[in-house]
Amino acid sequence: MSDDHESIFDGLTGGDSAQWAFGTDFEDPLAGVDTTVPDGVGHAELAAYCLMLGDDALVMSQRLTEWCSRAPDLEEDIALANVALDLLGQARLLLARAAAADPGVVPALPEGSPVPPEDALAFFRDAGQFRNVWLAEVANGDFAHVVVRLLLFSTARLALLERLSASADTVLAAVAAKGVKEVAYHRDWAGRWFLTLAQGTEESRRRLDAALGELWPLLAELVTAHPVERALARSGAAVEADALRADVDAVLDQVLTVSDVPRPPLEGRLGGGRDGVHTPALADLLADMQSVARAHPAGRW
Template identity: 70%
Template sequence: MSNIHTHEPDDHESAYSGLLVNDSHWAFGTDFEDPLAGVDTTVPDGVDPGVLATYCLMLGDDALILSQRLAEWCSRAPDLEEDIALANIALDLLGQARLLLARSAAADPGVVPALPDGSPVPDEDRLAFFRDDQQFRNVRLAEVPNGDFAETVVRILLFSSWRLALFERMAGSRDAVLAAVAAKGVKELAYHRDFAGRWFLTLAQGTEQSRRRLLTALDGLWPLWSELFESHDVERAAAAAGVGVDPSDVAAEVDVVLEQVFAASGVERPERPGLAGVQGRKGRDGRHTEAFSLLLAEMQVVARAHPEGQW
């Protein structure tokens, strides 16, 4: 054990060496480094800070909420390998959410909920744990309750195919933070899509039961698919300013990817209309499913009970 203390923080020879020489890891408390430390957070010329902040909330909330749903699979997946894979996908999305929520706060501090003076909660955590349901801008595909494993496979396939196309374009964003988040996220999302695509094919060509479950899952989630490509005013403004992507612009290329998966799996594209909103308003407008309030209650309960706590 004596030589462990001489290891550099990035030395992964021992799983414990980094913990012993570097006490800044997130698990030790809220005094971790600013996730955007060293990154230029200046809002690009000609970009409305409010538009940039809200656009980052949209992308950050998508990742945060789906991460929460996938985390519910811990210890419940079909086997250990898939349990770990789903946890890793959840962590990838959580990392994206942290950066995007921090970027939102840096662009427009007015979006950050106020807490009692002296609260140690960083901005990205305030956005995650101290907003009400109608202040969240995630698409509804991210929030619906988990079904069986087949449904999770379908959800990851739909979500990652869409988000990967967005991030590939966003890597050229005029905003330095969004460009960096996208460049890193492309690699993560490519893995997520590959994981889900392989399982989609396996379930489709497996047993009669696995195929039935897959088709049921696809049919159930398909009404949420079209919402991903509906352009919100904020998304259009972000795209026009050169910092974001209009989701309608990637619809055709994502459709090609899905058709390839469906063809290889012998699955027909569902013919179901999109899920209606509330008076025309959907997830991007802060209108969510009934299950979303329950998800937030569970996710936020500890932070809201101890707004001045340190962990």
């Protein structure tokens, strides 16, 4: 070891070991992008809408990361990790857009804290401040559960992103256009596994039916318009979730038919996630996801 350093890590970091605990600083994900809010679009409404979509992606990503090392084989383990990373990237952009549209949504942190706005939104809000749907937050079950959840979630999200790529807000339009290819893969991956489980063994079919019965009612929240969506849709910046229903039903009906699975005769259950009303599962998820950031609020990330 060189006399210039007390440890090998000093040599690697230039004497600043903090970055080994917290990673290196990240650039603003919207650097160089015109974040001007279009005329006729409400700043607060746009921020609220971005929080909805960003929180959906963030919480769903966290649920998928819990599958790391637990999938049936290495290939599917990597596939789920990649899906989680795609959604995490979408979440980062959408939360950054929310903060740029209305800085007032960003939680107050200690003066001088190096935490960027999108990280503050991810790690320093309580459950009641999150706007994600219940489908994203419910606790993980077995592999059939993750397949059904991802199929329902990605089918609705893809239908949304395809329309949102024409948003009057150029930032949202760009994020949506990038996300279309990613989420199309998510949906197709889940659809293939849905068919495999449906036509596999009696046990795989039993587990699939159980997951479908639990999760199908939660789809309603993704295809029911919220007042914030309706207000923004009039300015061309958002998409009313009601408009997604026909396309979502068509895709899911096709998957169900090919898989020889009857459409669940269950009524939709409209959760309160868009208004900050959540299941206990979200608080448990956030306790894990936010623990390091809250323990070291002044750490370098």
